[in-house]
Amino acid sequence: MPRKPTKTQKKQIVAFKVEDELARFLDALPNKSEFIRRAILAQFNMTCPLCSGTGVVEKGIHDHFQGVIESNLSRPCEKCKTTVTFPLHLEAVPAADRDRIRQFLHGGPLYCSKCYPSVPPCDDCGWHVMMEKIAEHFRKMHARS
Incomplete structure (x- = not known):
């Protein structure tokens, strides 16, 4: 039976100042903390190649890539290639x-x-990774600099 990833306990409170408009936007969210947490983590991952992390693209870029994105929302299963x-x-x-x-x-x-x-889950992160790709997974995801 696959192990469920455990939720990490949040132990620290972080505060920062924002403009009134941003404060109103955040206050209207159903889960302000989760939104901020995801936004921060997203900055550690990859910046969008279209918007460069701004969250906004010009209309021409949007119109051009919308069809490209919609026609590319599938790929083969890593294991069976379905x-x-x-x-x-x-x-x-x-x-x-x-x-x-x-x-x-x-x-x-x-x-x-x-x-x-x-496919068995990784003991460290819980991602399911085929055994023949586990070494590559550890190099990419768990290597410490």
Whole structure:
């Protein structure tokens, strides 16, 4: 039975000042802390090649790439090579598939719903990784500089 990743306990409070408009925006969110946490973590990962991290693109860029993105929302399962369709946002995923798709959206391998449970999870991060790719996974994801 696959291990569920454990939630980390938050122990520190961090405060910072913002403009009134940003404060109103954050106050209107259902979970302000989670939004801020995700925004900060996103900055540690990869900056969007289209918006350069601003969250906004020019209309021409948007119109051009919207069709490209929509026509490229699938790829082969890492294990069986069956075509797997994925959404751009985790909120569009049924609860039963969220861990599988979250793994891919965060940079991990993509598996179909049949292969995912049969691939063992990494003891360190919980991502499902085929045994023949575990050394590569550790070099990429767990190597300390």
